[in-house]
Amino acid sequence: xxxxxxxxxxxxxxxxxxxxxxxxxxxxxxxxxxxxxxxxxxxxxxxxxxxxxxxxxxxxxxxxxxxxxxxxxxxxxxxxxxxxxxxxxxxxxxxxxxxxxxxxxxxxxxxxxxxxxxxxxxxxxxxxxxxxxxxxxxxxxxxxxxxxxxxxxxxxxxxxxxxxxxxxxxxxxxxxxxxxxxxxxxxxxxxxxxxxxxxxxxxxxxxxxxxxxxxxxxxxxxxxxxxxxxxxxxxxxxxxxxxxxxxxxxxxxxxxxxxxxxxxxxxxxxxxxxxxxxxxxxxxxxxxxxxxxxxxxxxxxxxxxxxxxxxxxxxxxxxxxxxxxxxxxxxxxxxxxxxxxxxxxxxxxxxxxxxxxxxxxxxxxxxxxxxxxxxxxxxxxxxxxxxxxxxxxxxxxxxxxxxxxxxxxxxxxxx
Ligand SMILES: [Zn+2]
Ligand SMILES: [Zn+2]
Numbered sequence: 001x002x003x004x005x006x007x008x009x010x011x012x013x014x015x016x017x018x019x020x021x022x023x024x025x026x027x028x029x030x031x032x033x034x035x036x037x038x039x040x041x042x043x044x045x046x047x048x049x050x051x052x053x054x055x056x057x058x059x060x061x062x063x064x065x066x067x068x069x070x071x072x073x074x075x076x077x078x079x080x081x082x083x084x085x086x087x088x089x090x091x092x093x094x095x096x097x098x099x100x101x102x103x104x105x106x107x108x109x110x111x112x113x114x115x116x117x118x119x120x121x122x123x124x125x126x127x128x129x130x131x132x133x134x135x136x137x138x139x140x141x142x143x144x145x146x147x148x149x150x151x152x153x154x155x156x157x158x159x160x161x162x163x164x165x166x167x168x169x170x171x172x173x174x175x176x177x178x179x180x181x182x183x184x185x186x187x188x189x190x191x192x193x194x195x196x197x198x199x200x201x202x203x204x205x206x207x208x209x210x211x212x213x214x215x216x217x218x219x220x221x222x223x224x225x226x227x228x229x230x231x232x233x234x235x236x237x238x239x240x241x242x243x244x245x246x247x248x249x250x251x252x253x254x255x256x257x258x259x260x261x262x263x264x265x266x267x268x269x270x271x272x273x274x275x276x277x278x279x280x281x282x283x284x285x286x287x288x289x290x291x292x293x294x295x296x297x298x299x300x301x302x303x304x305x306x307x308x309x310x311x312x313x314x315x316x317x318x319x320x321x322x323x324x325x326x327x328x329x330x331x332x333x334x335x336x337x338x339x340x341x342x343x344x345x346x347x348x349x350x351x352x353x354x355x356x357x358x359x360x361x362x363x364x365x366x367x368x369x370x371x372x373x374x375x376x377x378x379x380x381x382x383x384x385x386x387x388x389x390x391x392x393x394x395x396x397x398x399x400x401x402x403x404x405x406x407x408x409x410x411x412x413x414x415x
Contacts, residue, residue, distance in 0.1 A: 007113070007121030018311050018320040019124075023106055025152045026126050026305075030104045033145050035128055038103040040084035042110075046074040052083025052292055054260065056200045063111040077110035082260075082285065082302055083292065085129045090294045095132065104128040106307070118309045127282075127304030134286060134299035136233050139264045140240030146268065146280055146303050147246060153310060154319035155270060155279070160247065162266045163222070163254035164234035165202070168287060170227035171262075175201055177220045185215045205253045221252040230263055237264055260285040264301065270313050279313065280305040326353045326411055328368035330361060332380040339384050343404075352411045368394070375411065 004010060011019055030037075046066050053060050065077040078084055085103060088094075094101050106126040113119055126149070130138050143160070150158050166174060182189075182197040182204060189197070190209040193216075197204060207216055226234065241248055248266075256265045265283035282303025289298035314320045327347065331340040337358065344354040355371055357364040361378065368376045376392045383389055389407050392399045402410060 005121075007115045009120060009122075014323045015311065015315065015320075017323045018314055019307070021321065022153050022307060022310060022314070023126065026104070026106065026149050029145060029149050029152055030128065033102065033141065035102040035104045038085055038088060038105055039107070040078070040081065040088050040105070042108065043075050043077050044084055044087070046076040048083050048087055048292070049076055049079060052086065052260065052288065053080065056196075056203070059111060063113055065110050065112060079111045080109055080304065081105050081107070081125060081127055082129060082288070082304075085302075086131070086289050086292050086294075086298075086300070089131050089298070090289060090292060095289075095294065095296055095298055100130050100132040100138065102128070102130050118306075118312050120308055124307035125304040126307050126310075127302060129300055129302035131289065131298050131300040133301075134233075134284075136236035136264075137240060139237045139284065139301055140244070142282070142301055142303065143237075143241060143248075143266055144244055144246060146266075146282070146305065149305065150268060150280065150310070154314055154317075155310065156317065156319070157271045158279075159249065159269045159271070160266065161251045161254050161269065162237070162241075162248050162264065163251055164226055164230055164237075164263050165255050165261050165265050165283070166222055166226050166230050167262050170225055170230055171202075171222075174220065174222050174225035177225060178202065178204070181219055185218075188212075188215050202255050205255045216253070222255075223250075223252045233263055256281055256283055260288040260291070262286045266303070270309075277309075278306070279309050322372055324372040324374055325355055325368075326374055327355075328364070328371055328373035328376045329354065329356045330364040330368070330376060330378045331356065331358070332361065332378065335381060335384060336379045340379050343379075347408065347411060350408065350412050377407075 049064060050060055055061065059079045064079050067075060069075050085105065089101060104127065107124065108122050109125050110122055112121055115121065128142070130142060147158065147160065165171065178201040179197065182201055186194050186197040189204070189212050190207065193204045193207050193212055205216060205219065254265050254267055255261070256267070261283040263284040263286065266281070267278050268280040269277045270279050271277065280303055282301070284299070284301040286299035288300065329340045329344060331337040340356045344356050347354050355373070357367055365376070373394055376394060377389055379389070388401050388403060390399055390401055391407055391410065
């Protein structure tokens with residue numbers, strides 16, 4: 001017997017309903033903020049991610065699914081979508097269209113991570129990118145929108161963390177200060193940090209190894225090294241968030257896992273998942289488009305929500321709505337089955353969800369309960385001849401006799 005590959009899974013009903021609902025909420029909110037969808041291929045040339053995500057990141061150095069195509073090209077399953085969106089933006093000359101481009105995406109990403117609770121090798125992200133604006137107003141709007149999506153889906157207790165990681169003017173100075181301090185303490189740090197102390201000192205701040213924390217906490221803060229422009233930018237983002245009464249914590253260690261971030265970075269964590277409970281992460285990436293070949297400056301900002309974890313939170317906190325059916329029809333006999341088929345077709349055309357059962361009454365009532373039917377209708381020869389229906393409300397237990405048109409009105413009014 002063949003099983004799904006380790007780290008992948010089937011999303012089955014009723015969970016798939018929660019997935020659909022989350023995606024519908026996100027699409028509606030994206031539309032409210034004037035975003036449009038972009039769909040990029042699931043695989044790209046490996047060089048795109050090596051350049052766009054950064055060679056030194058865990059993603060590129062050890063987690064990508066990479067293979068050589070028949071013509072020798074190195075291809076990779078997308079481990080994230082920002083690099084692909086920027087590639088598409090440059091390739092289709094979207095920089096020529098006036099105004100910032102506001103794009104969203106949803107779909108599977110692939111990383112060969114160690115499987116653990118809430119982490120999969122094929123996982124799903126809902127994300128967005130705004131390209132062509134460096135305004136702090138954009139940052140605040142993006143953060144406001146992602147909070148709206150998560151709360152709109154039913155997530156409670158969200159905790160927003162923000163930071164600024166500086167720009168190409170001020171980060172080298174911070175990196176140098178960090179590197180210098182790391183020289184004296186790096187023998188106490190984990191193997192990864194010892195390597196990063198040389199190659200990418202900023203990433204040491206990201207280390208989750210408990211034994212490293214007392215040392216990492218004493219490292220310099222990036223907020224003390226921001227240039228004037230970055231300081232002003234961050235202060236304005238904060239002011240705009242304050243204006244909207246969006247609560248946040250400033251955490252100077254929030255540098256995020258990807259190399260391309262500049263200035264604003266942000267993350268939302270949720271309590272139900274423990275310490276490493278990030279459900280969404282994002283940030284500004286002002287130089288990314290240029291590093292991928294854009295001739296003109298295209299500053300941008302984006303985020304991605306981990307949809308697997310979002311759905312898990314909704315299911316664990318009881319915020320996942322149960323699937324329900326408007327009407328379950330139990331036809332008794334052949335004539336009733338024919339009649340039920342036509343009635344069901346007419347109701348479905350009016351957006352009423354209907355199931356028609358077949359078999360013994362007792363079993364059909366069990367199935368109606370399983371389906372969480374709001375109403376049931378037992379249909380026999382008497383009802384057909386008289387033209388009246390006995391509709392039972394499954395919540396109240398009340399049964400009412402009604403004509404066909406009363407039945408249609410009653411069921412469509414409920415929707
Ligand atoms: Zn700066
Ligand atoms: Zn470490």
